[in-house]
Amino acid sequence: AQSVTQLGSHVSVSEGALVLLRCNYSSSVPPYLFWYVQYPNQGLQLLLKYTTGATLVKGINGFEAEFKKSETSFHLTKPSAHMSDAAEYFCAVSDLPSSASKIIFGSGTRLSIRP
Amino acid sequence: DAGVIQSPRHEVTEMGQEVTLRCKPISGHNSLFWYRQTMMRGLELLIYFNNNVPIDDSGMPEDRFSAKMPNASFSTLKIQPSEPRDSAVYFCASTPGGGVRSGANVLTFGAGSRLTVL
Numbered sequence: 001a002q003s004v005t006q007l008g009s010h011v012s013v014s015e016g017a018l019v020l021l022r023c024n025y026s027s028s029v030p031p032y033l034f035w036y037v038q039y040p041n042q043g044l045q046l047l048l049k050y051t052t053g054a055t056l057v058k059g060i061n062g063f064e065a066e067f068k069k070s071e072t073s074f075h076l077t078k079p080s081a082h083m084s085d086a087a088e089y090f091c092a093v094s095d096l097p098s099s100a101s102k103i104i105f106g107s108g109t110r111l112s113i114r115p
Numbered sequence: 116d117a118g119v120i121q122s123p124r125h126e127v128t129e130m131g132q133e134v135t136l137r138c139k140p141i142s143g144h145n146s147l148f149w150y151r152q153t154m155m156r157g158l159e160l161l162i163y164f165n166n167n168v169p170i171d172d173s174g175m176p177e178d179r180f181s182a183k184m185p186n187a188s189f190s191t192l193k194i195q196p197s198e199p200r201d202s203a204v205y206f207c208a209s210t211p212g213g214g215v216r217s218g219a220n221v222l223t224f225g226a227g228s229r230l231t232v233l
Contacts, residue, residue: 032220043119043206043224044158090158094220101220102171103148103210107157 002027002093004106012112019063019078021109023091026072032101033074034092035065038108044090050074061085086113119225121207127231133195136228138207139188146170148222149182149192150206158206164190197232204229 007022025031032051036044048059055067061084065076074091091106120139128134140147148163162172164184172182179198184190194201208222 034221036222041226043208043226044222045224046221049221092222096220101210102160102163103220103222104160105150105158 002031002095002102002104004091004093004104006091006106006109008109009107010110010112012114013081014114015083016080019076019081019085019111021076021089021091021111023065023074023076023106024072025074025091025093027093027095029095032094032096033065033067034094034103035059035063035074035076036090036092036105038088038090040087047076047089081111081113083113083115086111119207119209119223121205121225121228123228124226125229125231127233128197129233130198131196132232133193134197134201134230134232136192136205136207136230138190138192138225140190140207140209141211141223142188144209144211144223146210147184147190148208148210149190150208151203152206152227153203161192161205194230197230199232202230202232 003026005024034049035047037047038044047063048057050057050067058064063078067074088108088110090108094101094103122137146165149161150158152158161174162182167184182192204227206224206227208224
């Protein structure tokens with residue numbers, strides 16, 4: 001069975017600083033990995049996804065994530081934080097490429113940006 | 116497309132009452148998921164359907180919860196009787212068909228239904 005662990009329920013960085021949100025996964029098969037963002041009182045939106053191929057994945061709003069199989073990690077980064085990045089971020093894993101796949105989320109990391 | 120539509124957006128009810136949450140997925144999407152979000156437990160998968168058939172309901176907390184998908188454009192999540200610990204935001208999400216390159220397992224979420232059971 002798949003699972004996702006997000007280290008740090010709350011991360012605070014200064015505006016302009018590097019953002020690093022950590023995600024480790026467990027999967028018995030090659031995983032499909034995702035990062036979603038949730039703004040207050042809204043549903044989740046896809047930031048980026050890893051399927052196959054290139055291990056460095058670029059998403060929206062300047063975010064990117066790198067799939068590292070040896071470390072079972074899929075950490076999310078952004079070189080320079082902006083105030084609008086304040087939100088909750090969720091890592092997710094799927095074991096199949098199809099629409100019938102079960103998709104499991106981590107517990108989320110709340111990102112705060114200090115002026 | 117209007118996206119995934121959930122209703123009601125907010126529901127306040129008393130313990131013991133029946134609650135029905137509704138979801139209309141994106142037209143053409145093959146799978147539909149129900150998630151529950153709370154501060155304590157995060158985002159939990161309750162049940163998901165593929166082509167209107169329930170695939171995995173192992174996340175449904177107990178017999179008080181039931182979900183149906185009578186057709187490709189409508190699903191309900193029912194709680195009967197409701198309890199205060201059911202208070203949460205319930206999200207519906209859908210995924211399209213096709214292979215991974217077409218984003219088959221990419222979820223599109225509704226805005227959620229916030230349930231408060233007094």
